[in-house]
Amino acid sequence: MNDYRSRLIGCGSYLPETVVTNAELAQRVGSSDDWIVERTGIRQRHIAADGQVTSDLAEQACRRAIDHAGIDVGDVDLVVVATTTPDDTFPATATRVQAKLGIRRGAAMDVQAVCAGFVFGLAVGDNFIRTGQARTALVVGAETYSRIVDWEDRGTCVLFGDGAGAVVLQSANGDGVARGEAGWGEAPGILSTHLHSDGRFRDILYVDGGPSATQTVGHLRMSGREVFRHAVTNLAAVAEEACRANGISLNDVDWIVPHQANLRILDGIARKLGVPEGRFVITVDRHANTSAASIPLALDDAVRDGRIKAGDLVLMEAIGGGLSWGAALVRW
Numbered sequence: 228m229n230d231y232r233s234r235l236i237g238c239g240s241y242l243p244e245t246v247v248t249n250a251e252l253a254q255r256v257g258s259s260d261d262w263i264v265e266r267t268g269i270r271q272r273h274i275a276a277d278g279q280v281t282s283d284l285a286e287q288a289c290r291r292a293i294d295h296a297g298i299d300v301g302d303v304d305l306v307v308v309a310t311t312t313p314d315d316t317f318p319a320t321a322t323r324v325q326a327k328l329g330i331r332r333g334a335a336m337d338v339q340a341v342c343a344g345f346v347f348g349l350a351v352g353d354n355f356i357r358t359g360q361a362r363t364a365l366v367v368g369a370e371t372y373s374r375i376v377d378w379e380d381r382g383t384c385v386l387f388g389d390g391a392g393a394v395v396l397q398s399a400n401g402d403g404v405a406r407g408e409a410g411w412g413e414a415p416g417i418l419s420t421h422l423h424s425d426g427r428f429r430d431i432l433y434v435d436g437g438p439s440a441t442q443t444v445g446h447l448r449m450s451g452r453e454v455f456r457h458a459v460t461n462l463a464a465v466a467e468e469a470c471r472a473n474g475i476s477l478n479d480v481d482w483i484v485p486h487q488a489n490l491r492i493l494d495g496i497a498r499k500l501g502v503p504e505g506r507f508v509i510t511v512d513r514h515a516n517t518s519a520a521s522i523p524l525a526l527d528d529a530v531r532d533g534r535i536k537a538g539d540l541v542l543m544e545a546i547g548g549g550l551s552w553g554a555a556l557v558r559w
């Protein structure tokens with residue numbers, strides 16, 4: 228019987244060249260390095276150059292992921308781009324990325340789940356592969372939040388940055404273990420994904436523009452404290468859900484690669500779960516919050532510096548506007 232699983236066979240990321248430190252930003256927006264570091268753990272962010280759009284960042288991340296995976300670009304038959312800052316209202320940014328990479332077959336689509344977008348994109352890619360509808364998928368998180376933050380609002384503009392990260396998923400079949408059988412969790416690949424949304428919380432994190440409602444692009448608006456509270460509760464809960472579904476405990480997880488919004492949120496989750504913070508991959512200090520790009524950026528960091536190794540169990544989890552949140556458990 229076919230029992231396809233998705234293996235993560237490569238990753239890559241890209242950060243725009245320009246780095247803006249807290250000190251530079253604080254002067255402009257009436258804040259301070261101390262406030263930003265103390266409340267968020269952020270020290271700097273990368274900002275896209277004029278004319279550099281989300282698909283440009285995504286293209287670079289994809290090229291590195293394709294190279295890392297050792298595949299040919301022609302192998303890719305699905306491109307999923309998770310973004311809240313698309314190049315245009317349409318077509319999908321994924322189709323721009325597909326064209327820039329020279330991919331001429333398969334499908335390309337965007338996934339919109341804000342900061343949870345990469346986990347939602349992984350679930351889409353995984354499900355296409357598991358059903359046999361795709362064989363090699365690029366799943367990308369790419370954002371240019373510098374274009375939608377309100378630079379007059381010091382409560383939000385200091386929190387975000389631009390960047391992109393990508394992974395290559397490839398179908399693995401016939402490795403001898405079927406889903407649900409003993410040993411399934413030991414073989415490399417995506418073990419499970421867990422997605423949630425609750426649209427009642429729209430007003431605590433949204434953009435006050437859009438093609439249908441206002442015919443403007445709009446700016447990000449957030450009730451930080453409310454989002455903070457939901458983030459700690461929901462991310463702790465979905466981590467436990469992912470472990471329960473696979474019959475493992477959090478002690479079995481080698482690395483947690485969380486969405487990078489705020490160091491204090493990560494402290495809160497670590498405390499709630501009783502997991503030492505040393506098992507969290509943390510990049511928020513250098514990257515700030517890059518929304519859908521934050522997990523693949525952090526993942527690439529930890530894979531390339533050798534922290535995440537073959538056989539490790541990796542839990543990725545994120546929450547963002549919607550509210551939407553989710554987790555993916557992966558054997559590397």
Ligand code: UT7
Pocket residue numbers: 257258259262263266267342381382383385432450451452453454455458488489492516518546547548
């Ligand atoms: O990706 C998912 C979405 N985002 C998040 O997960 C973010 C979740 N929330 C947070 O990270 C935090 O709530 C923030 C970092 C946004 C804010 O931290 P906070 O401890 O909740 O601060 P606050 O918003 O309650 O503001 C405290 C004070 C206020 O002054 P008063 O009213 O106490 O006089 C703000 O006006 O800090 C002031 N403040 C600032 N001061 C200096 C707000 N932003 C700044 C700033 N610099 N940049």
